[in-house]
Amino acid sequence: MVELVLIAKDLHKVYDDxxxxxxxxxxxxxxxxxxGLIGPNGAGKSTTLRMIAxxxxxxxxxxxxxxxNVFEKPVVVRKKLGYLPEEAEVYGRLTGYEHLEFYAxxxxxxxxxxxxxxxVELSGLGDRIYDRxxxxxxxxxxxxxxxxxxxxxxxxxxxxEPTSGLxxxxxxxxxxxxxxxxxxxxxxxxxxSHNMLEVEYLCDRxxxxxxxxxxxxxxxxxxxxxxxxxxxxxAFVKAIxxxxxx
Amino acid sequence: MIGRDISVLLDKELKDLWRDRKTLITTIILPLVxxxxxxxxxxxxxxxxPVNVAIVDLDSTRSTDPxxxxxxDSRWLVDNLTYHLHKxxxxxxxxxxxxxxxxxxxxxxxxxxxxxxxxxxxxKTTAKITxxxxxxxxxxxxxxxxxxxxxxxFSRNLSNYKLKALSKxxxxxxxxxxxxxxxxxxxxxVTVHGVPVSIEVExxxxxxxxxxxxxxxxxxxxxxxxxxGIIGERERKTIELLLxxxxxxxxxxxxxxxxxxxxxxxxxxxDALGLVTYIVLASISYGANIGLIIDYKLLIIHAITAxxxxxATITIALPFITRTRGIRSASxxxxxxxxxxxxxxxxxxxxxxxxxxxxxxxxxxxxxYVHSILAIQTYMLGYIYRSLLHLLFxxxxxxxxxxxxxxxxxxxxxxIAPP
Numbered sequence: 001m002v003e004l005v006l007i008a009k010d011l012h013k014v015y016d017d018x019x020x021x022x023x024x025x026x027x028x029x030x031x032x033x034x035x036g037l038i039g040p041n042g043a044g045k046s047t048t049l050r051m052i053a054x055x056x057x058x059x060x061x062x063x064x065x066x067x068x069n070v071f072e073k074p075v076v077v078r079k080k081l082g083y084l085p086e087e088a089e090v091y092g093r094l095t096g097y098e099h100l101e102f103y104a105x106x107x108x109x110x111x112x113x114x115x116x117x118x119x120v121e122l123s124g125l126g127d128r129i130y131d132r133x134x135x136x137x138x139x140x141x142x143x144x145x146x147x148x149x150x151x152x153x154x155x156x157x158x159x160x161e162p163t164s165g166l167x168x169x170x171x172x173x174x175x176x177x178x179x180x181x182x183x184x185x186x187x188x189x190x191x192x193s194h195n196m197l198e199v200e201y202l203c204d205r206x207x208x209x210x211x212x213x214x215x216x217x218x219x220x221x222x223x224x225x226x227x228x229x230x231x232x233x234x235a236f237v238k239a240i241x242x243x244x245x246x
Numbered sequence: 247m248i249g250r251d252i253s254v255l256l257d258k259e260l261k262d263l264w265r266d267r268k269t270l271i272t273t274i275i276l277p278l279v280x281x282x283x284x285x286x287x288x289x290x291x292x293x294x295x296p297v298n299v300a301i302v303d304l305d306s307t308r309s310t311d312p313x314x315x316x317x318x319d320s321r322w323l324v325d326n327l328t329y330h331l332h333k334x335x336x337x338x339x340x341x342x343x344x345x346x347x348x349x350x351x352x353x354x355x356x357x358x359x360x361x362x363x364x365x366x367x368x369x370k371t372t373a374k375i376t377x378x379x380x381x382x383x384x385x386x387x388x389x390x391x392x393x394x395x396x397x398x399x400f401s402r403n404l405s406n407y408k409l410k411a412l413s414k415x416x417x418x419x420x421x422x423x424x425x426x427x428x429x430x431x432x433x434x435x436v437t438v439h440g441v442p443v444s445i446e447v448e449x450x451x452x453x454x455x456x457x458x459x460x461x462x463x464x465x466x467x468x469x470x471x472x473x474x475g476i477i478g479e480r481e482r483k484t485i486e487l488l489l490x491x492x493x494x495x496x497x498x499x500x501x502x503x504x505x506x507x508x509x510x511x512x513x514x515x516x517d518a519l520g521l522v523t524y525i526v527l528a529s530i531s532y533g534a535n536i537g538l539i540i541d542y543k544l545l546i547i548h549a550i551t552a553x554x555x556x557x558a559t560i561t562i563a564l565p566f567i568t569r570t571r572g573i574r575s576a577s578x579x580x581x582x583x584x585x586x587x588x589x590x591x592x593x594x595x596x597x598x599x600x601x602x603x604x605x606x607x608x609x610x611x612x613x614x615y616v617h618s619i620l621a622i623q624t625y626m627l628g629y630i631y632r633s634l635l636h637l638l639f640x641x642x643x644x645x646x647x648x649x650x651x652x653x654x655x656x657x658x659x660x661x662i663a664p665p
Binding site: 015074093102106148 | 250254493
């Protein structure tokens with residue numbers, strides 16, 4: 001029996017300024033599964049991920065990680081969770097190694113040395129891990145951030161645009177890290193992106209999110225088949241057109 | 247658990263602060279160098295202000311009173327004035343006419359009128375000298391004061407001579423002080439409990455007042471650090487990863503506040519050291535014993551007061567800072583809070599809060615800065631327990647405010663800048 005790591009139920013979010021960002025998003029993710037949340041800018045991807053991470057309280061709806069309510073057991077849930085925000089950055093005056101050590105301690109991991117060692121390996125930064133991050137390129141910083149999130153082997157990893165702003169080599173490397181990580185740990189991953197090729201390559205299932213709603217959800221191959229197109233990008237356009245006509 | 251995650255967060259904050267050399271240099275080096283330098287430059291500039299004093303002797307005569315056997319020559323006064331004014335660094339020129347008053351280059355004019363010598367020797371008249379001082383120049387006012395001192399000494403010597411001569415003529419044995427100052431008032435400096443003290447206590451009090459004023463300089467860097475630590479982290483996109491950690495938001499805020507307060511304490515210590523250096527330099531130039539002026543217990547009280555004053559300031563500013571759009575608006579909000587503090591510290595420099603009537607003082611107790619001022623002022627008056635009580639109150643208020651204001655903040659408010 002497949003164990004569900006994440007259950008998001010009927011999530012709604014209305015911000016203080018009246019913006020209705022998310023209008024009833026529901027989905028679940030099983031262990032060892034990579035779920036892609038796809039949509040254009042402003043579709044509600046980041047808000048949904050922030051609600052799952054417990055950073056933003058939903059106006060309505062519930063989120064469960066490993067059966068625990070995110071807002072009722074925040075400390076326990078956060079230890080099971082890894083979240084990489086889309087525009088996350090690092091502290092310029094700390095080294096990459098100090099970052100890994102700091103977050104390992106902050107999450108109260110038992111074997112700090114082993115965790116940091118795994119983080120160094122995930123980052124692929126080699127000896128540059130001991131440099132201050134102000135000397136890192138954008139790609140190096142993103143890899144470090146990914147290592148910070150994944151080194152603890154969280155049950156659920158939320159990766160918001162993990163390859164955002166990276167060049168081709170950087171993107172390929174990050175995708176390899178994510179794939180390898182899920183294979184090794186059997187963790188669940190929710191990945192938000194508007195890069196369809198990336199999603200097609202990485203995800204077991206995808207949900208097209210548009211205007212705060214999930215309009216289509218299935219395996220990438222089935223969606224392509226359903227819309228009778230050659231790739232996910234074309235399927236997305238057709239799905240959105242169909243949704244707007246309704 | 248509580249202590250562990252705060253110490254991990256604080257360790258990161260302090261590492262970041264320690265490596266922020268620009269902030270540290272401006273916090274440490276500036277007060278340490280600038281305060282003494284400011285004093286030295288002021289003293290040096292005072293000495294560099296040329297003040298031109300003209301002396302017009304319209305009398306130029308010598309007069310003798312045969313009864314008193316007293317001779318006065320107006321040129322003696324001119325010589326006296328010239329010698330002493332030169333000695334104090336003023337430029338002296340001798341003029342023939344009062345026309346010199348209209349010369350814009352001349353700051354002070356001393357006019358010795360005709361008949362000066364005759365009037366000065368007489369037993370019935372007074373010799374009058376007119377001093378013209380150009381309005382608006384502090385340096386001219388100082389020269390005028392020197393002139394009055396010289397004239398006063400000249401006058402006293404003449405008076406003494408006249409009194410001696412008259413006593414001799416009358417055949418009586420009188421002391422000069424009995425004739426000149428038959429009634430005199432003396433001041434004996436004592437503590438509030440009536441124990442005699444030396445003038446150094448007054449100097450220490452003056453130093454304590456400066457320390458109260460110095461609190462103004464320490465709240466600003468601490469407020470800036472908190473702004474950078476919260477709004478700056480949001481703008482630099484480092485805060486989200488921190489907020490999603492298991493560490494409660496309150497602990498993240500506490501660590502930032504403690505780091506900011508430590509920065510404030512560093513500022514307070516170096517401000518105090520800067521002031522001490524300034525006083526040491528000033529005392530060396532005046533030949534005073536600085537050890538008598540500096541009270542090291544007072545410096546400790548000042549450091550503790552500074553710690554909680556900073557904490558209170560940044561805590562009051564915190565809920566407003568977290569609800570601003572960016573660093574600029576956060577700085578404006580923090581500026582309002584720090585200005586309130588600065589205004590109080592200025593009043594603390596000039597007003598004895600302990601002397602305020604209870605009807606005025608007790609309502610003021612709700613303002614934490616009043617306790618900062620009173621902690622120092624009551625200590626200086628010898629009320630140690632009252633000083634500690636104000637410190638305790640300040641500590642409770644600042645920590646209480648910190649706990650309360652942190653509860654008004656949530657991660658959503660921190661993450662998403664208001665529109």
